[in-house]
Amino acid sequence: MKIFKIDANTIATGTTDVGLRRSQNEDAFLINSKIGLIALADGIGGRDAGEVASFEATNALQEYLTECQDKGTIRSKDSNPTSHQPVTARSLNSTSHILDQAMAAVIYANDKIYTMNQNRGLPPD
DSSP states (O other), X not given: OOOEEEETTEEEOOOOOOTTTOSSOOOEXXXXXXXXXXXXXXXXXXXXXXXXXXXXXXXXXXXXXXXXXXXXXXXXTTSOGGGSOOSSSSOTTSHHHHHHHHHHHHHHHHHHHHHHHHHTTOOOO
C-alpha cells in the first residue's frame, strides 16, 4: 500500500474491498497528491459492469487533470500563484476555482463513461 503526502498535515492512502455481499469489487479510487485530490468511485454493486464504470471514472478524472496541468489550466497545490498569469479572473488557489475544476473533471469523466456505455449498446439510464 502506497502512502501519499498531500501536505504537511495530511497523508492519504486507499484500499477497496469486495465486502460481504458481492463476488467482486466494483469500487475504485484516485489519489492525486500533486493537487491534493482524493476521489472515490462507487461501482453501484449489482449493476452491470460496475467495476468498469468506477475504473473508467477514476481514469477519466486523472486523464482530465493531467490534460489540464499540461495546458496550465490547473496547477499543483504547491505552485506559486504569482509565477504564472491566472487563467481566469479568480485566483487559481481560491476555493471556487478548485471546485470549478473538480466539477469540470467530474463532468468530463461522466461524459466519457456515458459515451463508452452508448458504444456498448447499454441503455442510458
